[in-house]
Each structure stands twice: as structure tokens, then as C-alpha cells.
Amino acid sequence: MALWRIRATVDDRPGYLSVLTASLALRSVNILAVQVHTTEEGAVDDFLVDAPDALTEADLMAAVVKGRGRDAFVARAEAEGLADQPTRGLALAGRLVHEPDSLGESLVALLDATDVRWRPASASDGPGFHGGRMTLIDPAGGCLEVLRALPAFTPAEFARAQALVEVAASVHRLQREQVSLLLPDGSELVLRPAGPDDLPAVRDLHEECSPATLRHRYPGGVPGEARLRRLLEPSRGVTLLAVAPGGSVAAMATLLVEGDLGEAAVLVEDDWQRRGLGTVLLRRLRAHAERAGLGAVVAHIASDNVAMLRTLRRLGAHAFERDGAMVSVTMPAARETPAPSA
Numbered sequence: 001m002a003l004w005r006i007r008a009t010v011d012d013r014p015g016y017l018s019v020l021t022a023s024l025a026l027r028s029v030n031i032l033a034v035q036v037h038t039t040e041e042g043a044v045d046d047f048l049v050d051a052p053d054a055l056t057e058a059d060l061m062a063a064v065v066k067g068r069g070r071d072a073f074v075a076r077a078e079a080e081g082l083a084d085q086p087t088r089g090l091a092l093a094g095r096l097v098h099e100p101d102s103l104g105e106s107l108v109a110l111l112d113a114t115d116v117r118w119r120p121a122s123a124s125d126g127p128g129f130h131g132g133r134m135t136l137i138d139p140a141g142g143c144l145e146v147l148r149a150l151p152a153f154t155p156a157e158f159a160r161a162q163a164l165v166e167v168a169a170s171v172h173r174l175q176r177e178q179v180s181l182l183l184p185d186g187s188e189l190v191l192r193p194a195g196p197d198d199l200p201a202v203r204d205l206h207e208e209c210s211p212a213t214l215r216h217r218y219p220g221g222v223p224g225e226a227r228l229r230r231l232l233e234p235s236r237g238v239t240l241l242a243v244a245p246g247g248s249v250a251a252m253a254t255l256l257v258e259g260d261l262g263e264a265a266v267l268v269e270d271d272w273q274r275r276g277l278g279t280v281l282l283r284r285l286r287a288h289a290e291r292a293g294l295g296a297v298v299a300h301i302a303s304d305n306v307a308m309l310r311t312l313r314r315l316g317a318h319a320f321e322r323d324g325a326m327v328s329v330t331m332p333a334a335r336e337t338p339a340p341s342a
Helices: 016-025 057-066 085-098 100-111 155-177 196-208 211-217 225-232 277-291 306-314
Strands: 002-010 030-039 042-051 070-076 115-119 128-130 133-137 143-147 179-182 188-193 237-243 249-258 261-268 296-302 319-323 326-332
Touching: 002 016, 002 057, 016 030, 016 042, 016 057, 030 155, 057 070, 085 100, 085 155, 100 115, 100 143, 100 155, 128 155, 133 155, 155 188, 188 277, 196 225, 196 237, 196 249, 211 261, 211 296, 237 277, 249 277, 261 277, 277 296, 277 306, 296 306, 306 326
Parallel strands: 261 296
Antiparallel strands: 002 042, 002 070, 030 042, 115 143, 128 133, 133 143, 179 188, 188 237, 237 249, 249 261, 296 326, 319 326
């Protein structure tokens, strides 16, 4: 027995697929997997089959034609084709997370393409496909042309390719947002956006903080696990983590957005305090607020948190409103530019 890939278009009408499968069965062809791609011309059926060794490409093509298939494509297949398409797509997405520069190779594997070519983008470029040529926007810049002789690409394959590109774009975006930070005392950390997988490390951060530090950050009480999860992925805004060389989280800064106002809060583990880390995190939160077009950033600070109040003053906070043991501090999202001298 030998593995073959067969693709053919049939009329999208009840019973037509069974006619094609019956024609293959008469030649002792065992269908191992089938995918149906809906197109304007009809249903494109993609089979992975196990056929007797005596059958040739011409024999299989004749069986397809007799089964009312048209625009047929028949080619030998490899054992890798036994993996179903969802499994293949998930495996390639996982590869992109660890190897973001492998997008071209991943597209070749996903689409059984013959080549992927990169070229600079022009004003007329846009994602799409025609025949055996597919154009995708490269997250790193430019365009990717995916090529194969036969069969022609289908809308389902284009949608899969777009989903893979979106995974690569997310990885590239995270890489751009990740920066190395050198503190004045020579300590080096990595600043990056938080994600759901950071929950255990963030939980450890809270356990390492003193009661006073936690009270300054959470006047209403330390949040439970459900709220911590929401803080790691705010629906609007961003949460940043400062990660030490060993992988532990030294600090966490959150900007929650409501309307045109952002609410900032920072938690710095005790051993990392008074080393400039809180100042860096607040500056990056304000920069995010500026990019998002917010008017101002507010922070609610315990009145005895003198160090944080002093830091906010240095960053340009101009409104301090005290309410009992709390002080609401407002600073402009954009850094003010000094007026030109007369």
C-alpha cells in the first residue's frame, strides 16, 4: 500500500461526496483523512488515502473523474501527512513561540508550499491569494509570498496561514516590548509585559513582600488568585513585570484604563526598593498611557508612603488630593515640554 494525496472539486450538493468516495472504494483505496474546503466553485475535498501499490497516478485520477470530481490533483504523500490539520497547525504555532523567525518554514509546512519569498511591501500590497500564490504581511516588515504549483490555495488555507501570521505577530510584539534594564547600582533586570503563565511567579512576589509593602499597594487587602489573574491580563491597559536574572519577579506595575484616564499602581519587592526600579516602571506606564492617547494617569497612594509620593512629584505630578489615609495623585500622561523662552 502507498500514501497519496488527492484533491478535487465536487458540486456542493447532497450525495456528491459519497459518489467520489465510492469511486475510490471500488479501487480498494482506503481514505485515512478528509478535509472539505468551501469555495465559490464548489466543495474542494482533500483526501489522504492509502492505495494498493499497483495503482498509478493515472489510475487515481481516473477514479476521481469517474466519481464526478474535477480540477483534480494527485500526488504521493509522506507519513507526516497522517497528522491531522489542527494538530499540525498547533504544533507549528508552538514552534513559532520558541522560534519566531521560523515563520517562512512554518508556512511551507502548513500549506505544503514549494517556496516562501520575502519582499518589501508596497502601497498596493495586501493579504490575499490567487491560484498558487498567497500574499501575507510579514510581522517583522515587508510581505511574504507563499508559492506552490498545484493545487490552488483555498479560503480555508488562507485563514490558517493568517492565524499563523497572527501568532508570529504577537511573539514579535512581545519581543519588541521586552527590554533590558540596568539600575544605577549595576543590577540588571528584564522588563516585559505580563501574561497568564506568570501567575506562579507573581504569587511568589507577593509572598516575598512585607506586610507594609503589600498594604501600600493594596489598601483594601491583598487580592486573591482570581483578581491576580485579571491583573496579569487587564481588559484595557497593561501589566509590566521586572524579572531578575534568576527568573523571579522583582516588581509588578499595572495601568488600568477607564475612559481617558489611567490608574497606575506599582509593587516592588522589599529587597529591590530604593534602587530606582519604581521610577522606571512608572515612567513606562506613563509612556503607555501617552501612546494610548490618555489624558492623565492617577495613582492612589497611602499617605505614609513617602518614597512613592516623592517619586511621583519628580515625574511631574501636579495634583495631590488627600482623603483620610490615602492621597490621590494625578500626573499628565504626556511629559510636559517647557515653553520656549522669549
